[in-house]
Amino acid sequence: MGLDIGATKTLGLVLDADGGILAEVREPTKPGADGIVASAARVYDALRVATGQPLDGVLGVGIPGLVDVERGAVKHAVNLGVDGDWLPLRDLLAGRLGVPVALENDVNAATLGAAALDHVSDLVYLSIGTGLAAGLVLDGRLRRGAHGAAGEIGHVPVDPQGVVCQCGQRGCLETIASGSALAAAWPAGDVPPAQALFAAARTGDPTAIAARDRFSAGVASAIRVLSLAVDPESIVLGGGVAQLGEPLRLAVAQALLEQAASSPFLASLDLAGRLRVVPSDYPVAAVGAAFLGR
Structure with missing residues (x-):
């Protein structure tokens, strides 16, 4: 499972074992910590409905801004209303969705996607x-x-x-x-x-x-x-x-x-x-x- 959280939309998808897209959902992103978590939860719930099965793997999340991967935190995501102190987004999402979460900068996440596409x-x-x-x-x-x-x-x-x-x-x-x-x-x-x-x-x-x-x-x-x-x-x-x-x-x-x-x-x-x-x-x-x- 993957989420791409952007300033205007949150795009989520579920991949099969070969990397094919099983389901894809797009929702508007609400700014601020509560808005980001709520937007992610809407997409996650819609993906569960679209696949018709429990989603209990690790959820990968890409988000703009400065990301501390070890802490699972983000700051300076200004277009998302996240600035100043570190936002512990990984733990907030994991607590809301009930699944493990891996957080990464969105460009780094896209790099992994590009490498998979080019093999x-x-x-x-x-x-x-x-x-x-x-x-x-x-x-x-x-x-x-x-x-x-x-x-x-x-x-x-x-x-x-x-x-x-x-x-x-x-x-x-x-x-x-x-x-x-x-x-x-x-x-x-x-x-x-x-x-x-x-x-x-x-x-x-x-x-x-x-x-x-x-x-x-x-x-x-x-x-x-x-x-x-x-x-x-x-x-x-x-x-x-x-x-x-x-x-x-x-x-x-x-x-x-x-x-x-x-x-x-x-x-x-x-x-x-x-x-x-x-x-x-x-x-x-x-x-x-x-x-x-x-």
Whole structure:
């Protein structure tokens, strides 16, 4: 069983022994500690009804924010109304649902789901959402880092003259290659900025093409840094912007090729050839959360 708890929805699913999805339920997420637990309970109860059987295994939960896996606690999940002190979410959920719970950061959970989808033991998962962050599976194990900061690629500064990032540094990759960066570069009203920008670029709009290429180059730079650090077998793009699908992969692959054009060494690594995008209908974070129980 896995839950992907997000700011707007909680998605839950049950997997069979082979990783196939037996049941899937989506409910709106209510903010705050009580709201999160209540939302999770609604999804869990609906999954029991959908499967027609008791659910007594370990429930894996992915949630945004800073997660202390050993304590089963989360903080700085601001969009969920969780800030300040650590929230012991694992124990709150276990007490409410009556099953053991494994808690993990949502990007790390999605990384496990991406590794299961690609059937690989070495993978970088780059989540391009409001921010920019990566998850790492190395030799079949999730790498969190000594302080939980592994994969925080969005806060690598690349432009000393760039805008100030929310982390306090200037010119971070996140200010160039994220959903929020796209929204700032290409305001689009009710249309998702990534879709609007890529659509305008396809029409030949030179301003849109320049904005798309700058964004794609930023994503490619994040991939290059991560790949030179850990040399993964597979590189997977996910997060809200990845709903673009193949156009995103092609744009980032082209940026990778251009960055490698003057470097035989970089070209030999074929980073563009390792690039994948999570299918839009694959609930990667909820699947990865379910694997936490193993």
